[in-house]
Amino acid sequence: GAVVSQHPSRVICKSGTSVKIECRSLDFQATTMFWYRQFPKKSLMLMATSNEGSKATYEQGVEKDKFLINHASLTLSTLTVTSAHPEDSSFYICSARDFDKPGSYEQYFGPGTRLTVT
C-alpha cells in the first residue's frame, strides 16, 4: 500500500524559533497533500491543502505567514512553523492522495509529528 512518512516524529523547540516538518510520499507521486493539526483528545483540523508547484490553500483562520507550506516536488511537502509559541504545540499530521490510482479517493496519512514549544 501507499506509504507516507513524516520527519521528525517528535521535536522540542524554544519559543521564537522555527521548525520544519517534512511529509513524503514514498511510493507514489502526490500532487496534493494535506496538513492537519490535532489537539489532545480532539479531532483533526485541516490547516491547508498543499499543491505541487503552486501556493498552498489555507483554511479559514489559519495564518499562512505562520504556517509556511512548500510543495516543491511530487513526493515532498514541508510545513514550517515560524516563530513558534507554546500554543503551537500540537500533533501535526500530513496526508496525500494517489491520484494515479483510479477510483481510490483514499488519503494516506503520515505517522504524525509531535511538536512541543517550550
Place this chain on the structure above:
Amino acid sequence: AQSVTQLDSQVPVFEEAPVELRCNYSSSVSVYLFWYVQYPNQGLQLLLKYLSGSTLVKGINGFEAEFNKSQTSFHLRKPSVHISDTAEYFCAVEFTGGGNKLTFGTGTQLKVEL
C-alpha cells in the same frame, strides 16, 4: 451546512462483545465516506470506505459499515471486539466538489475491557 457528527465520545465494551460506533453527516451533495482508526501517537489508518455500490462495506480487522442514505448515516460495526481494537475511531466525509478535502467527526474512543 456540511458536517459530520459522532455522537459517542467514548464507548466502553467488553472483549468479544459486539460494538457499533455511530456516524451521521449533513450534506446537500453526494459524499464519499470513510472510517479511520488511530492508535496513540500514531497517524490514521483506513478501516474502510464507501464510494458507491453496495451499501454494506467490509473493511480490515473484521469491521464493517453500512451506508444509509435516507438517514445520512455510516455506522461502524464489529461483531466481536478484541483488546487490540482499543483506539480512537474517526468518521470522515469527502463532500463532492469540496476539493478532495476530508471533514472529520470528533472521534470515538473505543475502550475494550476484559
